[in-house]
Amino acid sequence: MKFDNIIIGGGLSGLTCGIKLAEQGKKCAIVSSGQSAIHFFSGSFDLLGKVNGEEVTNPLESMKFLPQQHPYQRVGLENIERLTDEALHLLIRAGLSFTGKADRNHYTLTPMGVMKPTWLTLNDFTSFDQKDSFPWKKAVILNFSGFLDFHTLFIKDGLKKFDINAQIKNVSMKQFEAIRKNPSEMRSTNIAKEFDKGNAIEEFAQKANLLSEGFDVVILPAVFGLFNKSVADQLKEKINKPVLLLPAIPPSVPGIRSQITLRERFQELGGTYLLGDNVEEGIFEDGRLLEIRTNNHGDIKFEADQFILASGSFYSKGIVATHDKLYEPIFGLDIDGDNNREEWFDEKFFNDQAFMRYGVKTDENFRALMNGEPVQNLFVAGSVLGGANPLKEGSGAGISLLTSLHAAEQILK
Known part of the structure; x- marks a missing residue:
C-alpha cells in the first residue's frame, strides 16, 4: 500500500500531523497501537506553565529562558506564536471548542482543588483569570453513589483556602444500579455512555437542582457524554446554578471524546487510520526509510514518501528502558539520554528526573538520527522527542x- 505520508502513533501528536497533511491534500495513514496519553486529558492543553520551577504568566515570552535543546527553541521562537494560532484553528476545524491565548495563561481548578495555569481549555470546563480567587462562596460537590474515581474530599479541602463553604452530596439513579453491582464497571466511560442515551439527563438535572438549593455553584465529575458532544451543554442548561466540571481519574471522558473527534476529522479528510496495529520493522536503503510492516498486516508492506514518528515517550512505549539500556523499539534510532542507569533518576521522587528529558535524537530539521546520520524522510514529533520535562514544565500538549x-x-x- 502506497501513501504520501505515514504517521506512526495515533495520539494528539500523530493526529495533529495527519490532519495538517491531509488538509493539504496528502494521502496519509496513521498506525495506532491504541490508547494514548490523551486518555489522561484533564480538559486543558498546556503550553508552558513553569520555567526553572517558577510559574509563568506569558508562555510565549517565557520560552526564551528555556535551554537551547528544548523542542520549542528548536522549532524556533519566531515560529511559535504562528504555530500556536494554527494549532487552535486546526482543533476548531476538527470540531473542538477552546478558551485561551498563547500569550497569557489562564487557570483551571484541578481535582485536588488547586488552580493550575494552562493554555487552552475545552468549553465544557470553566477557566479562571485569577489564581487566588474563586467567584462563588458556597459550593455543592455532587458525586454518583459508588463512583470511586472522583475524590470529593480532596476538592473540598482544596477549596478551603478560598474560604469556600463546600459540601459533598451523592446522587443515586436507577440507570446506574446495574453497573454499581461491579465496582470495576462504575467507571467514567460507563457513566458517560448512560448519558449518551439521553434518558438520564432530565432525572439527574432534577436531582442536582434539588441538592444544590442554597448553593452558588454545582461541582460535578466530567463524565457526561462519551460520543455525544452536546450532553454537557444540555446538562448546564437544565441545572439552575453554574456548573463546574472537574476531571475524574482516567480514563478521561473528555479526552476520549476529543481523540474520537480528531480521528473522525482525519478520516473525513481521506486519511486511513489503522487502530490496534503496531509497526514491527522498517526497510532502509541509502539513508531513507522505504517501507514498514505491521503486526496486523503480515507481509503487506506500507510505502510512503515521508514518515513521521509520533509514538510517544515511555508511557506509550515510544522509548523503552531496560536494566542496562535505553532504546527506540521500532527502528533502533539514536537516543539522546545517558546509558548509565544511575543517572536516569533522582532518588527524591519530586525532584527533576533526568529520564523525562530523554528522547530520539534528530537533526535541526527534526529528522531522526540512526547511527549518527539523519534518515532523510523520517521525521520525529511529540513526546518521543527529548529535551523537555513536560511534567515539570506543563508543556506536554504544546x-x-x-x-x-x-x-x-x-x-x-
Missing part, C-alpha cells in the same frame, strides 16, 4: 501540537 505542525511544514516545503 510540544505535541507544535512539533507536529512544524514537522508537517518540513514535509510540505
Whole structure:
C-alpha cells in the first residue's frame, strides 16, 4: 500500500500531523497501537506553565529562558506564536471548542482543588483569570453513589483556602444500579455512555437542582457524554446554578471524546487510520526509510514518501528502558539520554528526573538520527522527542501540537 505520508502513533501528536497533511491534500495513514496519553486529558492543553520551577504568566515570552535543546527553541521562537494560532484553528476545524491565548495563561481548578495555569481549555470546563480567587462562596460537590474515581474530599479541602463553604452530596439513579453491582464497571466511560442515551439527563438535572438549593455553584465529575458532544451543554442548561466540571481519574471522558473527534476529522479528510496495529520493522536503503510492516498486516508492506514518528515517550512505549539500556523499539534510532542507569533518576521522587528529558535524537530539521546520520524522510514529533520535562514544565500538549505542525511544514516545503 502506497501513501504520501505515514504517521506512526495515533495520539494528539500523530493526529495533529495527519490532519495538517491531509488538509493539504496528502494521502496519509496513521498506525495506532491504541490508547494514548490523551486518555489522561484533564480538559486543558498546556503550553508552558513553569520555567526553572517558577510559574509563568506569558508562555510565549517565557520560552526564551528555556535551554537551547528544548523542542520549542528548536522549532524556533519566531515560529511559535504562528504555530500556536494554527494549532487552535486546526482543533476548531476538527470540531473542538477552546478558551485561551498563547500569550497569557489562564487557570483551571484541578481535582485536588488547586488552580493550575494552562493554555487552552475545552468549553465544557470553566477557566479562571485569577489564581487566588474563586467567584462563588458556597459550593455543592455532587458525586454518583459508588463512583470511586472522583475524590470529593480532596476538592473540598482544596477549596478551603478560598474560604469556600463546600459540601459533598451523592446522587443515586436507577440507570446506574446495574453497573454499581461491579465496582470495576462504575467507571467514567460507563457513566458517560448512560448519558449518551439521553434518558438520564432530565432525572439527574432534577436531582442536582434539588441538592444544590442554597448553593452558588454545582461541582460535578466530567463524565457526561462519551460520543455525544452536546450532553454537557444540555446538562448546564437544565441545572439552575453554574456548573463546574472537574476531571475524574482516567480514563478521561473528555479526552476520549476529543481523540474520537480528531480521528473522525482525519478520516473525513481521506486519511486511513489503522487502530490496534503496531509497526514491527522498517526497510532502509541509502539513508531513507522505504517501507514498514505491521503486526496486523503480515507481509503487506506500507510505502510512503515521508514518515513521521509520533509514538510517544515511555508511557506509550515510544522509548523503552531496560536494566542496562535505553532504546527506540521500532527502528533502533539514536537516543539522546545517558546509558548509565544511575543517572536516569533522582532518588527524591519530586525532584527533576533526568529520564523525562530523554528522547530520539534528530537533526535541526527534526529528522531522526540512526547511527549518527539523519534518515532523510523520517521525521520525529511529540513526546518521543527529548529535551523537555513536560511534567515539570506543563508543556506536554504544546510540544505535541507544535512539533507536529512544524514537522508537517518540513514535509510540505
